[in-house]
Each structure stands twice: as C-alpha cells, then as structure tokens.
Amino acid sequence: MADIINLLPENIANQIAAGEVIQRPASAVKELLENAVDAGATEIKLFVNDAGKALIQVIDNGKGMSETDARMSFERHATSKIKNIDDLFHIKTMGFRGEALASIAGVAQVELKTKKPGETIGTFIEIENSVVITQEPVATPEGTNIAMKNLFFNVPARRNFLKSNASELRHIVDEFIRVAMAFPNIFFSLTSNGQEIFHLERGSLKQRIIQILGSNYNANLVSVKEETDYLNIYGFVGKPETAKKTRGDQYFFVNNRFIKSAYLNHAVMNAFSDMIAKDSFPMYTLFIDLDPSRLDINVHPTKQEIKFEDEKIIYAFVQSAVKHALAQYSVTPTLDFELDSSIQHTEAVSQPFTSEKQNSIAGSSLYKTFTQKNQAHFINSKSDLEQWDTPKNVEQILTKQHGFPPIPSSEKSKPADTFSTFNRHADAVKPNKKPSAEEYVQVHKAFIIAENENGFIVIHQQNAHERILYERFVYAMKGKPIAIQRNLFPVTLEVTPADAILINELLPDLNVLGFQVEAFGKNTFVIQGSPADVTDGNEKVALEKMLEQYKHFSMDVSFSKREKLLRSMAWQQSVKAGTFLDKKEITSLVEELFACEICNTTPNGKPVFLEFKKDELDKMFGR
CATH class of the missing domain: 3.30.1370.100 (MutL, C-terminal domain, regulatory subdomain)
Structure with a gap:
C-alpha cells in the first residue's frame, strides 16, 4: 500500500502559518511595526491603502539588513533574536518568532528595499506566493522599506472574511496606537489613502498620551512610578473626575509589549475603588518592566496574552503603585459641568485626599509589602488577592464587585446578531396581564x-x-x-x-x-x-x-x-x-x-x- 503522508510544500506551509500570525491587515501592521522598532529606528512611517487590503507599507530609518539577511528574513523560523532555547525565555525585543515575514510572503506580494548604514548600495527583493521573483542591488536610503500588496490575493476565501474598510482601518489604528504608545521616543506617522491620520512627534510619554487620546487629558494625568527589586511600574492614570461610565482608554504594557489582562485591570479598579463610582472606569496607561524569565509571552499567537510566574505579586504591585500615586499627588478634583452627576457627587470627587487617608493607604499591609525591599515574595496571603487564585475567576469577581454585566453562556460561544438577539427570549414570560392600576x-x-x-x-x-x-x-x-x-x-x-x-x-x-x-x-x-x-x-x-x-x-x-x-x-x-x-x-x-x-x-x-x-x-x- 502506498505511503500517504507527505511534507507540505513551502508556500502552503507559509499560508497555514499565516492563519496564526496574519489574521487581518492589522496583524501584518503589528508585525511590521514591531520589526521596525527592533531595528532601532527613530522614524517609522506607515502607509495603508484600501484599509491594508491593497497596500501596507512601513518605512523606517533603522539599521537595515545585508543582502544575505534580507533574503534569509523570509525563510520560516528565521530570526536574529534566538540562538538557543534559553534565549526564548529572555526575550526583550518585539518580533522574535521568525514567522511574520514568511507568513506575509505566503499571502501577499511583497517588495523589500533595505540598506545598512555606511553601505553604498542596498538590496531589493520581490516575493510572491513565497517565491522570490526578483533580487537585485538598488539605490535606497538607510533603513528598511517593506511593502505588502494585495493581502490574501492567493487565498480568496480568507479575503472574503475581511470586514468593511472602515472596520479594518479601525483595527489597524488600534495596533498602530499600541506600538506608538509604547515608544514615545520614536516618531510615528500613519497615512491612509494619501491622508495623514496620525503625526506623532518624538517626546515624553505624557506628550504621546495627549497626542493620541486627546488634549482633554492634559491637566488630568497622575504620574505612577514605583521601582522595586522585583519589577518597575511607571505610567499615568487619569484623575478620578475623568472616569467614565463606560470603559475608558486603558493600556497595559509589559516590557513595552501591549497586553490584555482582566486580572491586572481589576488591580487598577481596586486602587480606584473608593474614589470613583462603582460603575465607572478610569483611564490608565501603565508599563511594567520585569525580568523576561519571570513571564511567558509565547502562550498566544498574537502575544497579547502572557503568563506571569507569580500573578499575585504583579497584582499587588499594580494596585499599590496606583494607590500610592493617587495619594502622593493628593488629587484635588475640579468642577466639571459635563461630568456625570453620579460621579460628581461621590465622596472621592467632592472631597480631596486628607492626610488621614494618605496615612491609611501608606499604612496598609499591602502597601508596606510593596515598598519594603526584598519583600516581593512575602505578600500577605489574607489580602484581597486570595480570591484571585486563577484568572478563571475574573468574570465572576468583576460581575460581583464592579457591576460588569455577566456574559450569558449562550453568547460566549457565538457572535450576536441584531435580529437573532431580538428574538432570543421568544419564550419570555410576561405578567398575566398588563398592570391595571389607574395610577403608578x-x-x-x-x-x-x-x-x-x-x-x-x-x-x-x-x-x-x-x-x-x-x-x-x-x-x-x-x-x-x-x-x-x-x-x-x-x-x-x-x-x-x-x-x-x-x-x-x-x-x-x-x-x-x-x-x-x-x-x-x-x-x-x-x-x-x-x-x-x-x-x-x-x-x-x-x-x-x-x-x-x-x-x-x-x-x-x-x-x-x-x-x-x-x-x-x-x-x-x-x-x-x-x-x-x-x-x-x-x-x-x-x-x-x-x-x-x-x-x-x-x-x-x-x-x-x-x-x-x-x-x-x-x-x-x-x-
């Protein structure tokens, strides 16, 4: 009987890898921007046409690549970041997996121009469907200019699943903001169909936050900065009076990498618990720097979900750092006539911090643990953290303590549609009769x-x-x-x-x-x-x-x-x-x-x- 197992051709293997790495145009934007950051660029320009479906182009002034490296970068599992298995657990750069360019080349037409500083001539490579069409010398500025055209041109089924241009452009903007927010020392611009949407000059983190989230935060940011032997936390939180009735602008970065974490979000919410209404949400942009060996960033294809060595410690640090910042800066609210009345009348907004309140925070066992040197692993087990044994409890705790609407089990597994949702409760029980009272x-x-x-x-x-x-x-x-x-x-x-x-x-x-x-x-x-x-x-x-x-x-x-x-x-x-x-x-x-x-x-x-x-x-x- 004939053998039936075959090795996949290179182009098909790359297309399968692209299913993990490149799910939509925004995924390619993320990978290309992170590569530009890793290249040491001080200027990064992003151009998109047709919401990335026709063109995604990233131009940087980084260190560029040699002719050999330029060709090798499109091979599967090709990376300059990992030499042995131990390197995988000490990653400090953004793109390291060695799948991105190979995946992009498998589902798009790619043109690359790159030149190393000091060299007189650069390299031009054109790839289509994982096959090199052209490789030749070219005159080009120092750095890298990579353009991917006609995304999913050879996988029409994938292309048909893309959303409207406006929807896909929003995803691109989200990814652009997450990278630009993490590196305020780099100039970023985003141009869509010839119109510049973002022009972000180099500056401080506060300036970058205001550039992206709006000038209304200019006088309403509180600096967070705590350095310990275990980790460092820095960034900004919005003053209590800027809290919104819906989720505000909230960003967490670990080693400059954007992450999503309901667990850490809960830590910030707890820090604000006595200062804003329970159904309000504060703004925050917080950075956590810690030894890469204490976390695993490769548990998810997009690397937006990570696993900490000890989540309780991180939770405690985040909560204490935010509490300390708010107390130390003695946040004094200002009267805002557009502010929701239920927020305006909360005790925390109507009354500034008193010295007693500051002493209360500084005297808590959690805060002492946080600030005492070499006490990272001795957090009080009887603190608020004991209910956070695993992140699986996040939904129940958020629902119980902060009024987050629980997600019906029927909605967790499938997308909701307007008209199916409208009839979801077809068996809804009405009272036997409409109320008959003349007065209510x-x-x-x-x-x-x-x-x-x-x-x-x-x-x-x-x-x-x-x-x-x-x-x-x-x-x-x-x-x-x-x-x-x-x-x-x-x-x-x-x-x-x-x-x-x-x-x-x-x-x-x-x-x-x-x-x-x-x-x-x-x-x-x-x-x-x-x-x-x-x-x-x-x-x-x-x-x-x-x-x-x-x-x-x-x-x-x-x-x-x-x-x-x-x-x-x-x-x-x-x-x-x-x-x-x-x-x-x-x-x-x-x-x-x-x-x-x-x-x-x-x-x-x-x-x-x-x-x-x-x-x-x-x-x-x-x-």
Whole structure:
C-alpha cells in the first residue's frame, strides 16, 4: 500500500502559518511595526491603502539588513533574536518568532528595499506566493522599506472574511496606537489613502498620551512610578473626575509589549475603588518592566496574552503603585459641568485626599509589602488577592464587585446578531396581564410600582426604557425611521483620529437612527439633526457618550457592528435612575414597555421588572 503522508510544500506551509500570525491587515501592521522598532529606528512611517487590503507599507530609518539577511528574513523560523532555547525565555525585543515575514510572503506580494548604514548600495527583493521573483542591488536610503500588496490575493476565501474598510482601518489604528504608545521616543506617522491620520512627534510619554487620546487629558494625568527589586511600574492614570461610565482608554504594557489582562485591570479598579463610582472606569496607561524569565509571552499567537510566574505579586504591585500615586499627588478634583452627576457627587470627587487617608493607604499591609525591599515574595496571603487564585475567576469577581454585566453562556460561544438577539427570549414570560392600576407610583426616582390582578410588579425605569428604545431602533433598521429634529444651529464635534474612523463607519446607521451627522474636515463632524427625544443642546454629549459606549460595549462578546450600535444608543438615551418622572411620563413608559415584543429583560439580559403575587404576600404575613 502506498505511503500517504507527505511534507507540505513551502508556500502552503507559509499560508497555514499565516492563519496564526496574519489574521487581518492589522496583524501584518503589528508585525511590521514591531520589526521596525527592533531595528532601532527613530522614524517609522506607515502607509495603508484600501484599509491594508491593497497596500501596507512601513518605512523606517533603522539599521537595515545585508543582502544575505534580507533574503534569509523570509525563510520560516528565521530570526536574529534566538540562538538557543534559553534565549526564548529572555526575550526583550518585539518580533522574535521568525514567522511574520514568511507568513506575509505566503499571502501577499511583497517588495523589500533595505540598506545598512555606511553601505553604498542596498538590496531589493520581490516575493510572491513565497517565491522570490526578483533580487537585485538598488539605490535606497538607510533603513528598511517593506511593502505588502494585495493581502490574501492567493487565498480568496480568507479575503472574503475581511470586514468593511472602515472596520479594518479601525483595527489597524488600534495596533498602530499600541506600538506608538509604547515608544514615545520614536516618531510615528500613519497615512491612509494619501491622508495623514496620525503625526506623532518624538517626546515624553505624557506628550504621546495627549497626542493620541486627546488634549482633554492634559491637566488630568497622575504620574505612577514605583521601582522595586522585583519589577518597575511607571505610567499615568487619569484623575478620578475623568472616569467614565463606560470603559475608558486603558493600556497595559509589559516590557513595552501591549497586553490584555482582566486580572491586572481589576488591580487598577481596586486602587480606584473608593474614589470613583462603582460603575465607572478610569483611564490608565501603565508599563511594567520585569525580568523576561519571570513571564511567558509565547502562550498566544498574537502575544497579547502572557503568563506571569507569580500573578499575585504583579497584582499587588499594580494596585499599590496606583494607590500610592493617587495619594502622593493628593488629587484635588475640579468642577466639571459635563461630568456625570453620579460621579460628581461621590465622596472621592467632592472631597480631596486628607492626610488621614494618605496615612491609611501608606499604612496598609499591602502597601508596606510593596515598598519594603526584598519583600516581593512575602505578600500577605489574607489580602484581597486570595480570591484571585486563577484568572478563571475574573468574570465572576468583576460581575460581583464592579457591576460588569455577566456574559450569558449562550453568547460566549457565538457572535450576536441584531435580529437573532431580538428574538432570543421568544419564550419570555410576561405578567398575566398588563398592570391595571389607574395610577403608578415612582419610588426613589428609580422604580415604578404598578398593581395588577395577581399582586403588583416593580419596574426598573432605566431597564424598561432601554428595552423600549432597543425595539424602536430594531424597527427603525427594518424600515420604520426615527423622528428627527433639525438643529437650529449645527453643532460641531471634534474627535480623535481613531474616533473619526469609527464615526465614518457608523454614519449610515446613525442616520437611520435619527442622527444627521456629516463629515467636516479631517477629524471634525457637524451634527445637523438628532432624534426628537434628545434634549436641545445635548446632541454633542449624547453622541460622544454613545460613541464611548459603543467602543467598549461588551468587549468579551463578538457582537455585530449594528448590534453594538443599537445597544449603545438604547443604553445612552434611556432615562437613568435618579430622574423624576411625572404621571404622564410614567404611564407612557409602562404602556410602551408592555407593547414590546419582549418586555421582561433588557437587551443585555438584565431584568426589567419583578412580580410579587398576592398569595405569596399573604403567606409572608402569615395569612
């Protein structure tokens, strides 16, 4: 019988590797930018056309490559960073796996120009489908100029899975920001279809943060800096009054590599726990430097998830460093009339740190452990860390302590779609009858009590309004447009480059949902009209908050773009707890709620009302 096992051809092996490394244009951007950083460049320019599908080009002024190295760089498992197995556990550079260029060459047409400093002539290489088409000398500046064209040209099935240009460009911007944020001493620029989106001059970390996240953080950053024998932590956190009701701009870097970690995020949230509302989120950009042998960065293909040797130690250090910074700088809030009222009235915002509070923080066992030399491995086991035995508990703890919405099990395994989600609770149980009371009672400006034949129900006014708005928006998408009120004076909205890309992507759906928004210059938009129930003068704030909610809405679940927009707008426009409603408004809310197709849960699965039956009440009182 003939043998059936064969070695894969080189080009097919590279295409398979590309499935791990190059999942979309942004993946290639990340790899090429990291290579430029490793080359010691002080200027890195990124050019993309057609959201990276037609062209991704990175030009740097780094150390370049010799003719032999230029050719070898496209071989599989070719890297200058690893000589033996021990090197794998002492990695300090960004790109080291030796798969990136080989993978890119397997799924794109690549042109490389490179020259080492001091040499008179450089090298030009052209590769297509892993095959070298051209290799010849070329006149080129010092450094490397690599261009990859027509991504997935030879794997059309993969190309068909790419999202819209606006969506793919947002992913590219995300990767660009993560690299640019980590290296403020390098000039970065990003040009898309001939228009420069980012122009980031070399400077300090604070300047880079303001360049990327906006000038509103200029006077609202608190420096974090702690050096210990185990690790160093430095960076900035936003003052408590800048905390948002949705996830703000949050970045963690370990040895200058961007990582995602709900575990470390929880440490920062704990540090802010007594200073901001429980359902608010602070801004932070934090860097952790530690011995590479104490972590494993190769546990995930994108290297955005890493494993620490001892996670409890890192957790304690991060929490203590942020607490110490906030106490040391005696953060004094300023009055901000656009700040959410529930944040404005928290004790931490209305009252500055007192010396007693500072002493309390400095006297905690966790802080002492952090600051005492050579005490890294003696963290008090009875501290807040004991519930963090493994990262598996992250979701439950975040849900319990910080009000993060739990992810329904049915949503963890598959993407959510607008209309399938709309009918998810087809078996939703309504009360036997709509409340029959002639009058409804509002309690604590948050709940509505309504009598029915069986007893009474308690309705949460914000959850109810979210459900009403969500279904209204779903019908709008099906062809029942939202009423629009034209602004007497158009409102100008200026946003960051990343947000401008996002708004351009959402413009068609925003118009259907009642926001008439038009592009006006590079990062500026004009709001010509808004939904009729948005208060005059509140259009800009409403759109900004909706945008923030959209960006950080249920990040752990793969919602469709439209679904995220509908949920974000329903949450943003719903009447919040703490709002007084008159009798007419209450009656309208209840009637609209029970006219909904699904009336007992919000789009996120939170209960809208609870029913109390008369016979159960009788039993409670012994009758």
